[in-house]
Amino acid sequence: MGVTVGVMALVIALALMTGLQAELRDRILGSTAHIFVWKGDGIRDYHAEVKRLREFPHVLGAAPAILGKALITTSQGQSFITIKGIDPALEKSVTDIGRSMRQGRMASLNEGGDGPPGILLGADLARTLKVRVGDRVQVLTPEGTLSPMGMLPRARSLEVAGIFSLGLFEFDSAYGFVTMPVAERLTGRDTPELIELRVDDIYRAHDVAGAIMEQSAGQYLTEDWTQLNRSLFSALWLEKMAISITIGLIVMVAALNIVASLILLVMEKHRDIAILKTMGASGRSIMLVFMLQGLIIGFIGTGIGATAGWVVSSVLDRYKLIRIPMDVYQVSYVPFVVLPFDFILVVVSAILVCFVATLYPSHQASKLDPAEALRYG
Secondary structure (H helix, E strand, O other): OHHHHHHHHHHHHHHHHHHHHHHHHHHHHHHOOOEEEEEOOOOOOHHHHHHHHHOOOOEEEEEEEEEEEEEEEOOOOEEEEEEEEEOHHHHOOOOOOHHHEEEEOHHHHHOOOOOOOEEEEEHHHHHHHOOOOOOEEEEEEEEEEEEOOEEEEEEEEEEEEEEEOOOOHHHHOOEEEEEHHHHHHHHOOOOOOEEEEEEOOHHHHHHHHHHHHHHOOOOEEEEEHHHHOHHHHHHHHHHHHHHHHHHHHHHHHHHHHHHHHHHHHHHHOHHHHHHHHHOOOOHHHHHHHHHHHHHHHHHHHHHHHHHHHHHHHHHHHHOOOOEOOHHHHOOOEOOOOOOHHHHHHHHHHHHHHHHHHHHHHHHHHHOOOHHHHHHHO
């Protein structure tokens, strides 16, 4: 039971931390690009720059972006947001915004007409402002009209063209997407701020970013997702290790129970061991008997615990049974992912610990003196 509980707890804990880390990584990379590229002398023709960057190996998509801060208000509420200027035709190749639309269409940003320009809002932001597709909002930015009193912020009216849900609270509650021309007017810039890239393998992003800087002779400055989120994933990895070590102590306690049980068994069966030795049994065969007993305990306990841990993790993940506040943890439920490597590592380690626990009692049994045992038994 001790081995079963320890192994099951360890499998579930590793599945929890692995699932949380993978879910956060996927949502972050679905909301943002894999690599961010700046140009020293500015990006004057982003179409040419996008075409050039798409030619680098492993680059799947490229899109320009302009970022700025604004205050968005309605009659129902207000909120500070990040305005992101995009090219709707190119943005879909870099982020998952196109597949994340819950209301409206991304293409509506490009549709002109007599009305005000369009804006895409996150689902949580739209809920805060109590707006739907077709409603109008006021966006106030620091860049406004020059007057004798200085620069006066100016409110611009925009129409909600769509509502998206990227699954990351940071974006769904504080981002608004507009077209590049609208972003230029809102932020006061006349060129894109940066180019975003998506690569075919997220774990190659750092190497691809380095290659772009090297091959462009320093013309481009790059930063990849691993650099931007290093502190977050380092903390998650450290937490995963800490939990694994802590819960792994349960297996160690179970191993000590195996040691104690086998020592008591040796003391209880010392007459039987002495008789076997007088009948010709070798110390090695006696040692093997007690090692097998400990290993059987380890195999059965580990097998049941590992299977139970995998089943519990699968059920918890499939039916999303553990809900958590999304504004705190960025995800709405706790995901559980059992990696084959983690599963095998837990099983092998538990059996190895149980095997080590049998060595001392087995050695003591093999060294038992038959004459002494029979004399004082």
